[in-house]
Amino acid sequence: MSGVGMPTQAGASSSTTFPKIELHVHLEGTVRAGTLLQIARRNGVALPADSVAGLAGLYEFRDFPHFLEVWLLTTGALRTEQDFRQVVVDYAGEAAAHGAVYLEGIFTPAEAVARGVAWDEVFTGYCDGAQQAREAHGVEVRLTPDIPRGIALEAAMLTAGHAVRYRDRGVLGLGLGGPEAEFPPEPYAPAFALARDGGIGSVPHAGEAAGVASIRGALDALGADRIRHGIRAVDDPGLVRELADRGTVLDVCPISNLRSGVVSSLADHPLPVLVAAGVACSVSTDDPAMFGTDLTADYAAARQLGVSAQACYQAGLHGALCDERTRAALRRAGEACDWPGAG
Numbered sequence: 001m002s003g004v005g006m007p008t009q010a011g012a013s014s015s016t017t018f019p020k021i022e023l024h025v026h027l028e029g030t031v032r033a034g035t036l037l038q039i040a041r042r043n044g045v046a047l048p049a050d051s052v053a054g055l056a057g058l059y060e061f062r063d064f065p066h067f068l069e070v071w072l073l074t075t076g077a078l079r080t081e082q083d084f085r086q087v088v089v090d091y092a093g094e095a096a097a098h099g100a101v102y103l104e105g106i107f108t109p110a111e112a113v114a115r116g117v118a119w120d121e122v123f124t125g126y127c128d129g130a131q132q133a134r135e136a137h138g139v140e141v142r143l144t145p146d147i148p149r150g151i152a153l154e155a156a157m158l159t160a161g162h163a164v165r166y167r168d169r170g171v172l173g174l175g176l177g178g179p180e181a182e183f184p185p186e187p188y189a190p191a192f193a194l195a196r197d198g199g200i201g202s203v204p205h206a207g208e209a210a211g212v213a214s215i216r217g218a219l220d221a222l223g224a225d226r227i228r229h230g231i232r233a234v235d236d237p238g239l240v241r242e243l244a245d246r247g248t249v250l251d252v253c254p255i256s257n258l259r260s261g262v263v264s265s266l267a268d269h270p271l272p273v274l275v276a277a278g279v280a281c282s283v284s285t286d287d288p289a290m291f292g293t294d295l296t297a298d299y300a301a302a303r304q305l306g307v308s309a310q311a312c313y314q315a316g317l318h319g320a321l322c323d324e325r326t327r328a329a330l331r332r333a334g335e336a337c338d339w340p341g342a343g
Helices: 035-043 052-061 064-077 081-097 109-114 120-138 153-165 186-197 212-220 233-234 237-246 254-259 270-277 295-304 309-319 324-335
Strands: 019-028 100-107 140-148 173-177 226-229 251-252 281-283
Touching: 019 226, 019 251, 019 281, 019 295, 035 052, 035 081, 035 153, 052 064, 052 281, 081 100, 081 120, 100 173, 100 324, 109 140, 109 153, 109 173, 120 153, 140 226, 153 173, 153 186, 153 212, 173 186, 173 233, 173 254, 173 309, 186 237, 186 324, 212 226, 212 233, 212 237, 212 324, 226 233, 233 237, 233 270, 233 281, 251 270, 251 309, 270 281, 281 295, 281 309, 309 324
Parallel strands: 019 100, 100 140, 140 173, 226 251, 251 281
Antiparallel strands: none
8 A cells, every 4th residue: 555554553552651532442343352262152152263363364354244244253252241341341451551541332232132132231231341441440431332223213212211221320322333325324313312312422423434424414313422433524525614613523443444445545544634624533443353453553543644642632532421520530631641743
């Protein structure tokens, strides 16, 4: 590839001296091979291989169908409250090693429920994990359950209702994931209205593979407080100006976008264009285990594109759904940091 090169994990991993905020990470997509093997054995779930080395090929991303294959293997192995709790704690430890001080983890409860797991077992497991992660690793973890596009509105409403019920346990947002082009956001407006009435923020995926209409629907129909991805906004300069004027934060995942083919090369990523236009862009990993990335590598990718770590952190601080006490602590952490240059 030409222009900006692909940052390597080995080359980037030394840069953990500054704090990081991550607002877009699917907890099911953080499960590394060793953890997947452990959980599958515990639950008696068969995998294509019975060793970490044997599973290594699964984690060498080839294309989107391959991503879905690994996603289904991973989510299919998660069966119990203990599993959900472990996923949060394990990733908080990994993220802390890369400087994370705050993250908003995504999980998709309807998929587990479809496998026979109770709604409350899913939510309790993730919420317990968030509390344990804070105690074990010092990372503030908040949760944002996702509605997978294509499910019935009834299940979407149940997701929203449980999000409201667990608000006091760290559930702060409701998301919408899955194939954007096939399933626009508008049909899920009632679920987001229910969540909003219960004090839950709106953080849908939009503008990743699909275009401007996806982002517009997320803003207008779902009342988006933030947009996950949103990079296709560059196709409409008027929308870019509107996002900048609104102060709407985009949760950008550079390496995920490269791995999934949303951008042809890192040099072609629209992140610097968006930032230059005044759009606040946080930086996250999306599905780090499946895309072969980590939080340091994605921050390094942003820096190679001319976007400083401090700018990424400030956008994350602005976009976080946390309470003001937590925000003040994050602000102090940023102010106390000797930030590296934009490079």
